[in-house]
Amino acid sequence: MPLSWLVLFILAIGVVGFFLGRMRAFASAGGDSRNLHSLPIYYGSGVMFSAIIPALVFIAVVSIILPSYVGSRVSGMIPAEEIAEGSNINLVMAEVRRVAEGLENAVQGGFITDDMARNARADITDMTARLKEAGQIVTSTVTVNVLKAAQAYRAAAEAGNVFIWIGGIALALIGFGVSFLRTNKDFRARNFVERGILFLLIIAASVAILTTIGIVLSLIFNTVEFFRLYPFQDFFFGLTWSPSFSGRGQLSELGIIPLIWGTLYISLIALLVAVPIGLFAAIYLSEYASPRVRAIAKPALEVLAGIPTIVYGLFALLTIGPMLMQVFGQNGLGWMGGASSVMTAGLVMGIMLIPFVSSLSDDIINAVPQAMRDGSLGLGATRSETIKQVVLPAALPGIVGAIILAASRAIGETMIVVMGAGAAARLSLNPFEAMTTVTAKIVSQLTGDSDFASPEALVAFALGMTLFVITLGLNVLALHIVRKYREQYE
């Protein structure tokens, strides 16, 4: 039976507990709620929470851990020689899971009996024939060992399921029983319930930490795995990026430098577009613009920030690229070979970053105290002189922080470069040539084939790790600068 039934069942126990707990509290107070320590609702919800929450936490944790636990136990059953050349244990295990699923579906459909599905001496040809008959997809790679592993997998999964059911119901009943017995008029039910709620709030707040841990672990494990297959000095210092699709890593050259170069080049162009425009827009909006102009221009610029990156990607691919081609392409200046280039992606990314730079700088310029401007204007400086010589130097650390944040955005941006920058990894200075970036290669290495064991796929995690470290470093740096700056005026 599916887990949703179990959850419903436990919720039902909780609801029953709510009414029984309330009744018991009332009974112990002689039917008068004034004799109770807490409001009646707290007695009911105390019983309900202690029945539901431990059980649900148990179910969630076990059902997350169970598949990989079962998988690791079963994978020991596959002998090493079973793993064909060009394959690996993960692929075989995927096959095992498929067969186990097929067995389950075949039993459900009534094509084979449960005993047959469990029979350890089952005939492999007979079984595959029956499975095929049952409409389950079975490939020719199913061997005796795979079948046996699948049977073991199915049995273990079933045992795990029984474990979840028994454990879940037992925890619900224990929680129900203990807190029901504790319920009487002197029980401090409100304090109990509020402690429980506080615990839940803490759990929710910890999700942020868990996410970071998840990101770091998933990057580290796979990166270490990658460096086991591929020397790290070749990765960090290699000048060529040419993954082979057929080889087992020996033929691939996975040097990150061309990708980093493409990333930085595109980001540089994006910043060259975004920083002057964004900065001057921010200066004008905060120092010159009348309230009416500001009320129109600021939201209009910020519309650019609300547009999803896929739109910018399509804009780069289908509008800006062909436009640049007309000017710089074969019919124009002849500098450009194709519509996707560093320039295309950088220009569009710059447009995307304009509101980012302008609204951050706007906040920072507005935070410069008015007294400084007044002092400068009183000495006879023009407004532009005031801005250039007083306001901007005062705001400079914050503006640098904003530019660093924008750079980190540009480095981590994916869709625009996937669609606008091209796919060829190149070390070149010509901005009209197609280049590629770290993010674009993460996408291309991880989409499609789901074989996560080859260096060609695992390299994406190493790329992700590099990206994560770079952007994290830039963000920490930017926040540090901004925070230091804020202290000056507060």
Next chain:
Amino acid sequence: MTDATAMPAETPKHRHASSLLEADARTKARNAAERRFQMYGIAAIAIGLVFLVILLGSIIRNGIPAFTQTYMTVQVELLADKLDKKGNRDPADLKKVSTFGYAPLIDNAIFAKVQSLGIETPFEKPKDMRALVSASAPAQLRDMVLANPDLIGTTIDFKVLNSSRVDGYMKGRVTRDSVARDKNIDAEHFDIVDAMVDQGSLARVFNLAFITGADASESRPEQAGIGVSMIGSFFMMLVVLGLSLPLGVAASIYLEEFAPKNRFTDLIEVNISNLAAVPSIVFGILGLAVFIQFMHLPQSAPLVGGLVLTLMTLPTIIISTRASLKAVPPSIRDAALGIGASKMQSVFHHVLPLAAPGILTGTIIGLAQALGETAPLLLIGMVGYIASNYPGGVAEGFLSPNSSMPAQIYEWSKRADPAYYERAWGGIVILLLFLMTMNIIAILLRRRFERRW
């Protein structure tokens, strides 16, 4: 004093040269610099706005054509001896006739129409008419007949979906010159199209199928629609809303109202501000490694997409929720505590309801962000999948493979046929309409409920 008397002759001489009414060269230069500086600012804003106009303009100009589609109306004779050889209208027998049985009927109908209209054409066989018709038109006719077997033996007015080349010709994307080397259609076919337009049996009509329909294979852009991936996005947003709102609100309440000032709290704060700046693709890697590799959740499922987007939007929602909790004045809390409420009661009974509009606004903006996000979805397998079927039920909606609107747009933009680009732009128009609606709702909510204390 001595200084002033020492050189009295020099300064006045200089002063005499200029008057307050007449600007000297230096003042002129400074004023010019001032005007220049101001012009830079205006130019920067103008450039930004021009980019916005170009962007929106090209979206609308390229996207609007996707909302019309070319159909032609012909009289199709549903021959009983072709469609129902046994003559007993048995549904099982009717199903045995594949779309190959229906295609000639349409060809004949068009050919008859062309001859009856007296259009001069070099084509002599009905089969030559097939270039005008979408490959999915016979399937549509077949579905119609299977749904209503009584039609067999009659002649019906059937709206035939035209091929994407004809559609492109009607929209100006395809010209007679551009099809010179096209195997799929000849320039002479467009003579027929022109004549039929004049006669009124071929026209562009509103394309409801684009909004409600499913994705089609590479060769049939005229049939592709965004409906199924819209459903996929919808289920993803349900997951995001159902998880990130309670989690985000609970986390913000803890951090804003209860958290003691200690290492653990600092750690959470640092994590939240860093997660807000982590590139979205990294969340895709997280989803791939944790939800798919480790937990073995199904690939391409809206559930997984929703989980990844939840983790991504959580920082946004936490930041905006905390801001609106902070905006509730402490006097409210003090008053509640003063009449004997517990800390928890003061928060849940008084502070939270007052902060609710702000939380809702932040949540809608977070959802809008999640709706347009593409990069993490690419990694959990939401591309390369042709979303051709509507999910059968709620559970299937969460768990069976589907696409999402931005992933579908990306998928179309990768296909070779330029007719798909038009679909991609059209998809963006729909996506932006959704985002605009969400943002307008958020703004209205803020205007309606915002309270200045």
